[in-house]
Amino acid sequence: MESKSRFTLTDFSGAEVTHWTPAHAECAGGFRCKRPEFASHLKRRVPRDFESHLGQCWIILDNGKIAGYITLLADRLTVLGKDLEPKQMLRSENVEYSTFPAVKIGLLAADKRARGAGKRLLYWAIDYVATTLAPRLGVRFLTVDAAYDTDSDPHYDISSYYASFGFEYAIPDESLPPSQPFRTMFVDLKPFIDAESELA
Numbered sequence: 001m002e003s004k005s006r007f008t009l010t011d012f013s014g015a016e017v018t019h020w021t022p023a024h025a026e027c028a029g030g031f032r033c034k035r036p037e038f039a040s041h042l043k044r045r046v047p048r049d050f051e052s053h054l055g056q057c058w059i060i061l062d063n064g065k066i067a068g069y070i071t072l073l074a075d076r077l078t079v080l081g082k083d084l085e086p087k088q089m090l091r092s093e094n095v096e097y098s099t100f101p102a103v104k105i106g107l108l109a110a111d112k113r114a115r116g117a118g119k120r121l122l123y124w125a126i127d128y129v130a131t132t133l134a135p136r137l138g139v140r141f142l143t144v145d146a147a148y149d150t151d152s153d154p155h156y157d158i159s160s161y162y163a164s165f166g167f168e169y170a171i172p173d174e175s176l177p178p179s180q181p182f183r184t185m186f187v188d189l190k191p192f193i194d195a196e197s198e199l200a
Contacts, residue, residue: 006030006113007062013116017124020057020069022047027059027066031111035147035156038109042069045107049073055106058124060117068110068117070125075104077141077186079170090140102141102186103129122165130192142189143170145182159183 009015018024025047031039046069049055055073059066077100081087086098105125110118129142144167149156159169167185174183 006065006111007067009062009067009114011116012060012062012067012110012114012120015060015062015067015117015120017058017121018061020046020050020059022050024059024061024066027061027064029065031066031109033109033112035109038107041107042066042109046071049106057107058121058128060110060114060120062114066111067114068108068121070108070121071106072125072129073104073106075102075143076100077102077143077170079186080172082172084172100140101138102143103133103139105142105144108144122162126165126187126189126192130189131196134189134193140189141186143184143186146185147182148178149181150177157183159185 025043028039028042031042033039046055046057049071050057055071057069057071059069061067078098079087079089088096088098089100090097105122108118108121108125110121126142129139133139144162146159146162146167147156148159159167159174162185165187167187170184170186171178
């Protein structure tokens, strides 16, 4: 049985977040999380997407092992109204678009033994996009396709986790069982961008 001392940290809520490079591939061994495919994604999909410039990954590294990881990629957001037509969400700002630039969380996973690693990565991503990317390119929203799996026992639905961080559903009534194995969610980054501007 693997030792419980896999990591030196007992709380990852303030852990450093590092940009993944191919040199970190050897640190992925033994990664365990609630969804086993995310361990496979760390070993296979993250290196592939990095090489193909389809996504970038950031990790929490401790004791030479990955405690958690998050990937970010370009996206666009369309939010539907109750009539299932695209909403012009920013009309109060004199913006009449119905599709908006966004950054997507592609993958987010934490080792089951790394307390607080997932929350740390999500807070980090919101801050990183709002304070580092937003001043350099047009991006207003952070999106995620929150996994929903009716085949698992018990059913797996991570959308409530994202909702606790202020994420909203992009399709009305998506709190009901979706037709796809995920729920598209988003959070408006403008409050975070504005807060950063006030501190500058």
